[in-house]
Amino acid sequence: MDFNLDQTIYQFNDEEDFTIGNACEGVQIFGGIGSGKTSGSGEALARAFLRSGFGGLVLCAKKDVLDDWKRYARETGRAEQLLIFDGSGNFVFPFLQYEIEREGEGAGYTDNLVRLFTTIYEAIDRSSKSEGSDPYWERAMQQLLRNTIDLCMIARGTVSVPLIHDVILSAPISLAQIDTDEWKNKSLCWKLLLEGYGKDLNKWTRHDFDSTASFWLEEYPNLADKTRSSILSTLTTMMDIFLRRPFRMLFSEMPEDRRKIAYPELTHRGVVIVLNLPVKEFGEAGRAAQVVYKYLWQQAVERRATTNQTVPVFLWVDEAQNFVTEYDMQFQATARSTRACTVYLTQNLPNYYAVMGGTQSKYRVDSLMGNLQTKIWHANSDPMTNEQAAEVIGRSWQIRQTSGESYGADFFNMSSGSNESFDYDVPPQSFTKLRKGGALNDRVVEAIIFQNGRIWSNEKTHLVAKFKQYGA
Ligand SMILES: Nc1ncnc2c1ncn2[C@@H]1O[C@H](COP(=O)(O)OP(=O)(O)OP(=O)(O)O)[C@@H](O)[C@H]1O
Ligand SMILES: [Mg+2]
Known part of the structure; x- marks a missing residue:
């Protein structure tokens, strides 16, 4: 099978291509609690990776991640390749x-x-x-x-x-x-x-x-x-x-039967390893174990030689603030040549600032964000995330209708006028109005998407995308 970088694996709104190359350049999904990150853009990309035959590593902060991935795998015909690493000891990793x-x-x-x-x-x-x-x-x-x-x-x-x-x-x-x-x-x-x-x-x-x-x-x-x-x-x-x-x-212990070892290299053959040691359940130990595994997996991916036949692998990290480390930046820098597709989901920027502390915190977070080239913003009420999103998308000359309801405008007889200003294409407050899915929204989730340097078919630097929630 061929995996050219320009091969399309998904289309936003059924028309805007998302290629293997885009996937290798990394994806960052932001959105407030219940904004549709996991069940909207997240699920759409996860299914695309599975449908395309990628191997991958899925980290678990919450308990329900495993059930979601079992469902995705079943529905994309990949159930056989799901390797569940959990507390049972069926698989180990000394x-x-x-x-x-x-x-x-x-x-x-x-x-x-x-x-x-x-x-x-x-x-x-x-x-x-x-x-x-x-x-x-x-x-x-x-x-x-x-x-x-x-x-x-x-x-x-x-x-x-x-x-x-x-x-x-x-x-x-x-x-x-x-x-x-x-x-x-x-x-x-x-x-x-x-x-x-x-x-x-x-x-x-x-x-x-x-x-x-x-x-x-x-x-x-x-x-x-x-x-x-x-x-x-x-x-x-x-x-x-x-x-x-x-x-x-x-x-810590070497098993007698070596077939029980969950080698990170298995993902290179299309296996999808789910580390079901949720932080919510196993606490710091769950986090430490997943961070170790992720780090060694990243190194294993970096060591592999790639061609157009090399199976791409993905790193799936929902609630990414739990697992982000400095090494991620280094890993992301070579991801295109190693065919590694990182997807990070988190609520907001302060989540990252809080964990990547110290005086270097701003530099570290900016560098990681800069390296995840596709940004997907769902509904959010966090000002810092919304302002940065508006800033990243950029400004241009905007024609805004002036409001006829304002007393001042009426007084100066400007009620039906418009004025031009150099302003945000997508003002920060727009991010508070996106649809969050669920029955109330006919299971439709909205997000605004940006890729560095890309002009979408609407001739803008951003795209409003809709995702249909599949559901269990
Ligand atoms: N299949 C579905 N059908 C209908 N509604 C759904 C479905 N899946 C999730 N929802 C609802 O859609 C909304 C978005 O859920 P989702 O879990 O994707 O949000 P999230 O951004 O991942 O939130 P969190 O930050 O808490 O993880 C929630 O209100 C959720 O209850
Ligand atoms: Mg979620």
């Missing part, structure tokens, strides 16, 4: 082991794993970001992780969340402690150091091991207590997620 095996011998796994943890940390600890993270502290945390991973890999040839956790918790907290038999007898960290010493290592690995050993036996015990305990508590909070049920089974 992400650290996956990352190590993927890299093979001698590759830069340590840095990748440290970056992976940084991404999880970014997603679950939004609050500390908003205060502006302290680079010293972040570096200290990364250094601790790097040395833990190196120690595990050199001594045991593997790494897992439980192993990392136990090494960190058994590390010496003072120089005096290192000389005590009590510590030596029960410390896993010490045990791994001895195992490493005993190994016949090549010159470079020996060098790595020596610096790891001096970190654990000199640097770490000398850290200020306050620094050490705050790094420790952040790391253990993060690890705890993957040590508790059902997440330990789902993400």
Whole structure:
């Protein structure tokens, strides 16, 4: 099958083409609660992706996402390719082991794993970001992780969340402690150091091991207590997620039967993976797990070689404020060449600003928004979102009828006149008047659509599109 970028997979209002290329350039859907994002434009595009044979990854913030996707898949003949990853353990994903095996011998796994943890940390600890993270502290945390991973890999040839956790918790907290038999007898960290010493290592690995050993036996015990305990508590909070049920089974342990592993690469063959670990139900753990999976999936997509036969894959993120990370911008930048179609749905811009905190927040959100080229705005009462939408669509000379009801206008005898001004093509308040679907609106949802540089057949830079709600 061919998947040319200029192939049309959907038409807005049955006449305006939406191509694979458009899909790869990313879609951002905004709209207030109950404005028809999910059941209007969202469902229309989701069905188009499925009908066209795309593979994909669906993240779940709410419980009903799975039922929606089961229905879409059934009705587009794709039910067979739906892979439901949930708390049952039918599928698992031991992400650290996956990352190590993927890299093979001698590759830069340590840095990748440290970056992976940084991404999880970014997603679950939004609050500390908003205060502006302290680079010293972040570096200290990364250094601790790097040395833990190196120690595990050199001594045991593997790494897992439980192993990392136990090494960190058994590390010496003072120089005096290192000389005590009590510590030596029960410390896993010490045990791994001895195992490493005993190994016949090549010159470079020996060098790595020596610096790891001096970190654990000199640097770490000398850290200020306050620094050490705050790094420790952040790391253990993060690890705890993957040590508790059902997440330990789902993400930390290697299954006996490897066919149970939900490899991200399955989507490249047209599988649609639904991560049914809704944040509403599983909380932070559900969010962290989905962020890890999304990150590794994004990297897997970036590694694939593409031609016109490559099956496009989509990333579907409703309530996207839960899952957005800095890496998304980097991913989106190469999405066209990797045939990756990202669709983000959220109520409004402040949702993003709230989670992508810190002094860089504006830059981060703007950059992400700039990279999602198709913008779909549904009914909204959020002024910031509406003003930005009006601004993005742009201004031109507008002829506005002046109102005959105004006393002032009557007085100056201008009641039937019109005046010309340079103003918004779509003023911010227009977004409060779009139809939101439901029985009251004959199940019709409206939205205003914009694509950078595109003039629609109405010769304008924006399009008012209608979507019919299918329903269960
Ligand atoms: N198939 C359907 N038929 C009729 N009405 C529907 C259907 N699906 C949803 N609705 C109604 O249409 C409106 C829009 O719903 P939808 O869930 O798409 O909004 P949303 O923008 O995704 O909201 P939220 O931000 O809460 O996720 C709601 O009032 C909903 O009850
Ligand atoms: Mg919704």
